[in-house]
Every structure is written in structure tokens, then in C-alpha cells.
Amino acid sequence: MLQVEKIDLHYGAAQALKGVSLNAEIGKVTCLMGRNGVGKTSTLRAVAGQHGISSGKIVWDGTDISTLPAHARAKSGIAIVPQGREIFPLLSVKENLETGYAPVKRQDRNIPETIYELFPVLKDMLNRRGGDLSGGQQQQLAIARALVTRPRLLVLDEPTEGIQPSIIKDIGRAISWLRDQGTMAIVLVEQYFEFARDLADDYSVMDRGEIVLSGSGADLCEAEVRRFLTV
Ligand SMILES: Nc1ncnc2c1ncn2[C@@H]1O[C@H](COP(=O)(O)OP(=O)(O)OP(=O)(O)O)[C@@H](O)[C@H]1O
Numbered sequence: 170m171l172q173v174e175k176i177d178l179h180y181g182a183a184q185a186l187k188g189v190s191l192n193a194e195i196g197k198v199t200c201l202m203g204r205n206g207v208g209k210t211s212t213l214r215a216v217a218g219q220h221g222i223s224s225g226k227i228v229w230d231g232t233d234i235s236t237l238p239a240h241a242r243a244k245s246g247i248a249i250v251p252q253g254r255e256i257f258p259l260l261s262v263k264e265n266l267e268t269g270y271a272p273v274k275r276q277d278r279n280i281p282e283t284i285y286e287l288f289p290v291l292k293d294m295l296n297r298r299g300g301d302l303s304g305g306q307q308q309q310l311a312i313a314r315a316l317v318t319r320p321r322l323l324v325l326d327e328p329t330e331g332i333q334p335s336i337i338k339d340i341g342r343a344i345s346w347l348r349d350q351g352t353m354a355i356v357l358v359e360q361y362f363e364f365a366r367d368l369a370d371d372y373s374v375m376d377r378g379e380i381v382l383s384g385s386g387a388d389l390c391e392a393e394v395r396r397f398l399t400v
Pocket residue numbers: 180183185203204205206207208209210211212252
């Protein structure tokens with residue numbers, strides 16, 4: 170289980186997160202919603218170790234990981250699918266997947282067949298360059314690369330952004346299948362309300378660096394959440 174406890178995060182003198190708390194449990198999807206610039210990505214960066222926190226703590230599987238570097242967090246089973254996907258355009262699809270090997274033990278350095286079951290298009294395109302894939306295919310590749318690390322905490326930053334509806338459906342199905350395996354906690358940052366609502370076991374909404382609403386997906390009140398999503 171992930172426990173983010175009252176974290177603050179600063180960029181220089183600017184405070185981006187104020188006392189943010191968030192939990193994510195194995196076998197559940199926790200959705201983090203909010204407008205642009207409210208601190209969703211900063212929260213994920215803090216969890217993945219890409220940016221330090223100034224106070225509070227981050228506990229993963231009972232261990233305080235607040236000061237662990239990003240590569241050590243990856244080794245502890247935390248994988249991030251970044252906003253904008255950040256795949257390597259000149260590497261092939263297969264090579265992009267293999268970049269996920271870095272944090273895993275030598276004997277686990279293979280591409281699990283389930284990845285091709287979730288995203289069959291990747292199998293057909295293994296030798297194509299990452300940069301030649303459509304935006305939706307790149308998003309699937311970015312998720313697949315995270316799965317190669319055998320995560321127990323999968324963190325996704327706006328996976329539907331700029332993606333065509335048919336692929337959004339495939340991604341939604343994949344997230345829900347991964348949740349149902351009961352082996353990983355999933356934190357999903359999303360601005361696409363219906364997508365988040367349909368997947369959320371738990372949700373939190375941010376505004377101006379703070380969590381302003383949270384609860385279980387079953388109790389999510391659309392009007393209340395949308396108040397913090399519309400500009
Ligand atoms: N590297 C950075 N340096 C300085 N300020 C930053 C940096 N990254 C983000 N910020 C600022 O921190 C605040 C929170 O940004 P963050 O990216 O976490 O928000 P977000 O909710 O993820 O938004 P978006 O959906 O646009 O990614 C914003 O005011 C943003 O301008």
C-alpha cells in the first residue's frame with residue numbers, strides 16, 4: 170500500500186503541493202483529478218522520486234521512501250507512465266520495451282506475454298521505430314514499458330490525453346484488467362471525467378496544490394467533482 174502523508178513540494182520558492190495526502194491500495198484504482206496546473210503531476214513526481222518533498226512523508230509497503238532516489242523506487246516496484254509518454258522515437262518498439270529492464274532482476278528480463286495480450290498492436294510493430302507509432306500506440310507502448318518492470322504500484326499521468334476514443338477504450342480495459350489481477354495498486358491522474366469515474370475505486374480531487382475532495386468511487390458525486398474540473 171502507498172501512503173502519501175501531508176507532503177509539501179516546492180519548485181524554488183513556489184509551493185506546488187500543500188499538505189497532500191493520498192492512499193493507494195493493491196487491487197484498486199485511485200484516481201487523482203483536477204484542472205491543469207493544480208499539482209497532479211507534482212504529486213506523481215514526488216511518489217516516483219523525480220522531485221524531492223519539503224515535508225511530510227511517502228510510505229510504500231510500510232517503508233518510508235521519502236528520500237529514496239527514483240531508481241531505488243523503481244526497484245521497489247514503482248513504475249510511472251509519464252504525461253506525454255516519453256518513448257524513445259529512434260528506438261524500435263522492442264528496444265523501448267527493453268528499457269524497462271533496468272530495475273528488474275536478470276532472470277526477469279523478458280517481456281511478459283500478457284503485455285501483447287493487452288496491446289496486440291505492439292506485437293505486430295516490434296521492429297517499427299517508436300516515433301512512427303500513432304499517439305495512441307505510443308501510449309500503449311509507454312504503459313507496456315512500465316509493465317515490463319513488473320510494478321506493484323503503477324502510476325499513470327493522463328493516459329487518455331490526445332488519444333482517439335477506440336484506443337482510450339483499450340487502455341481503460343487494460344487498466345481494469347490489471348486492477349483485477351490484484352497484484353498492483355494503480356494511481357491514475359485524469360482530467361477526462363467519465364474515464365476516471367468508470368475506473369475509480371477511490372478518488373481525490375486537487376485544487377491549487379491541495380486535496381479538496383476524496384472518497385470511494387461508489388460515493389463520487391459528479392456535480393461536486395466537475396466543479397473542480399471546469400475552468
Ligand atoms: N519544473 C517546474 N518548475 C517550476 N514550476 C513548476 C514545475 N513543474 C510544475 N510547476 C508548477 O507547479 C504547479 C503544479 O504543476 P503540475 O504540473 O503538478 O500540475 P498538474 O495538475 O499536473 O497540471 P497538468 O495537468 O497541466 O500537468 C503549476 O503551477 C506549475 O506551473
